[in-house]
Amino acid sequence: MVFRQRAARGVDERFAGRVELGCGHTACAYRARDTERGIDVVLKVASLQFVDVETSRGWLESECLALKSLQASSDGTEASERRSGRIIQCYEDHTKESTPFIVLESWGTQTLERYFRAWVGSEKRMPARIAQSLWTQIQEGLAYMSDRSHTCQWIHGDLHFKNIMVDTSNQDEPTLKIIDFGLASTEQEGDEERQPCKDAQTVAQTWRSWFEVKPHHVGLDPADTKEKSTNMFGLLEACAGDPSLCPAPANWLTTAMALEGTADVRPPPSTRVFQSPLEKAGYCPK
Structure with a gap:
């Protein structure tokens, strides 16, 4: 080695x-x-x-x-x-x-990609509540990274399922963390609305492939999956053509973006404590 x-x-x-x-x-x-x-x-x-x-x-x-x-x-x-x-x-x-x-x-023992493939290879279906929870956790991370109260608003730049780790020590409530920030960058001036959507678009495209192409592997009704995924990703995809349509990070967790219309979606974590400049200016390169 x-x-x-x-x-x-x-x-x-x-x-x-x-x-x-x-x-x-x-x-x-x-x-x-x-x-x-x-x-x-x-x-x-x-x-x-x-x-x-x-x-x-x-x-x-x-x-x-x-x-x-x-x-x-x-x-x-x-x-x-x-x-x-x-x-x-x-x-x-x-x-x-x-x-x-x-x-x-x-953190964890497997990537989100491997976790999903394990469900596909089994005879069981992923409960919709687990799918909703994982989606919500990803959006919590993105909302935190892009919150404007930060001195730096970071963009991951390579957010696919291999760069998300899952901890399944509690199989009923898997938790995840975003890893591999080697391509991370800060928002550029004049592009504040468009930039935060890049990460969301990347993960949304992969997520849609699982829930539209393979809805039977998740506890969702195949007939409803297309409509639900449209609610989840429609605004994010619109960002690519018109940045003004990009939803604010705080809105990524609304019920309109949920797999289930009645889902109990948690609000973004509070970031009110992140108000002052960082100790080292070099942490936020321009």
């Missing part, structure tokens, strides 16, 4: 029992035991198979920067109890090492 071969001194002893989770063009991910914290973490380490070390370093710096920004509280300090519970945490930034790496929160 690249990490084992080129790790900084002392790192091998601290992060025990590493298991490779997968490699992309710029980094490899490993689950390991952080002996200092006493918890499992994910190490994202520069992969030199396709790019040089400086390119990989830049991607890792960008990812940790975005996550640290989203974790910042109103006084510029990190406060996990105030952050969105739908976004993975970055614990440490070691991108200055000769082999750059970052330490991330370990």
